[in-house]
Amino acid sequence: MVKQTSVPARRIPSRLVTQEWIEKRIASGVGQGVRELYRPWIKVRSVASLGSSHIVPGVKIQRAHHLLSKAEFHFHLILEHDPAVIDIREQFPLLPQAETFSIACSLGYRPVFYPRTKVPLVFTTDFVITKVAEGGGEKIVARTVKYRSEIEELSPKERTRLLEKLAIEKLYWSRRGVDWKLVLYEHLSPLHIQNLVKLRSHALVSALLATEKYFQRVTEFIDQSKTDEISLRLLLTKLSKALFIDYKVVKSLFFHMLWQRRLLMDFENQEIDLARPLKVFTPRSIELNICDERRDHA
Missing domain, CATH: 3.40.1350.10 (Trna Endonuclease; Chain: A, domain 1)
Structure with missing residues (x-):
């Protein structure tokens, strides 16, 4: 922290x-x-x-x-x-x-x-x-x-x-x-700043948590989830159960990945609020969408 x-x-x-x-x-x-x-x-x-x-x-x-x-x-x-x-x-x-x-x-x-x-x-x-x-x-x-x-x-x-x-x-x-x-x-965007303030305390986390293994598992979970249809709190609860990790630890890992841009969101138009849905992407999902668009226009 x-x-x-x-x-x-x-x-x-x-x-x-x-x-x-x-x-x-x-x-x-x-x-x-x-x-x-x-x-x-x-x-x-x-x-x-x-x-x-x-x-x-x-x-x-x-x-x-x-x-x-x-x-x-x-x-x-x-x-x-x-x-x-x-x-x-x-x-x-x-x-x-x-x-x-x-x-x-x-x-x-x-x-x-x-x-x-x-x-x-x-x-x-x-x-x-x-x-x-x-x-x-x-x-x-x-x-x-x-x-x-x-x-x-x-x-x-x-x-x-x-x-x-x-x-x-x-x-x-x-x-x-x-x-x-x-x-x-x-x-400056007030919402952008508000989101960064919430994430910054999770910019650095334990080396035991910040591992490629956990990053990969979170990424796969997000790719398979409709993040904009459930509250962020419920999403993190489901992620906690999927990873068999305490909720607070999962929240810290999730926020860390947002700060490090391993998970992506619209910082200027979405508020990080546990009670509301947060549309989150992964770099991989964006790459797949780009590939799909190229095929559509081929």
């Missing part, structure tokens, strides 16, 4: 940031590394956040992820569930500072400094994501996550300043050939 720590937003005592402090952090490896060795530039307990922050043990990358809002946490779930994603680096620093400072000046913007100092701000991008490219190999994309309300509720002056910061961030990544986008939380 995977558990996360939710940390309420709180006011962090302000401290004067010095260039020496920043350089020490860089020298120690903060903001560098990949996968398990990556160290976020910002951690939950070091900054005030919007809403609840989360320290989340990774299920794709085996390290703690530091997510500064509910929006970041929910977007992180989508990334973890995406099979094309192979690395997630949150709170990624845009270094060197001199470059973002120079970009601001070139765009005619007032450079950003840490409060009460003349130390240029270290910009950060919420997520730097490594994905498997369509033609093979890897590609990096960058995503910043905001609430629409977070932008709309700003004063005109504050909104202009935020848009300037986003423009600096976008140009920084454009110079590196990296696709950068702003993700508005309100554009």
Whole structure:
């Protein structure tokens, strides 16, 4: 089972940031590394956040992820569930500072400094994501996550300043050939997120349970079942009896297979609810349907 720590937003005592402090952090490896060795530039307990922050043990990358809002946490779930994603680096620093400072000046913007100092701000991008490219190999994309309300509720002056910061961030990544986008939380599917929240605690299960033998037996059972005609609870009860395994264990295995995409469903249009039917497919059943369609059009 995977558990996360939710940390309420709180006011962090302000401290004067010095260039020496920043350089020490860089020298120690903060903001560098990949996968398990990556160290976020910002951690939950070091900054005030919007809403609840989360320290989340990774299920794709085996390290703690530091997510500064509910929006970041929910977007992180989508990334973890995406099979094309192979690395997630949150709170990624845009270094060197001199470059973002120079970009601001070139765009005619007032450079950003840490409060009460003349130390240029270290910009950060919420997520730097490594994905498997369509033609093979890897590609990096960058995503910043905001609430629409977070932008709309700003004063005109504050909104202009935020848009300037986003423009600096976008140009920084454009110079590196990296696709950068702003993700508005309100554009994410609430049902998709709700389903992922239910499944994530089953993303990692005992090695004794996550075996090809059990995967095959569940797959065969689903292929022979009309999953959309009975409640999910009844389906799992029948599966429990067929496998001679406790109901709770079968439920965990079933949810694990949904998370790992060994079982398939429409995440954006179906709710995982034990009291209601859940139309579930297997990769094998889809392959058979494709073959049948090809024969029909031959």
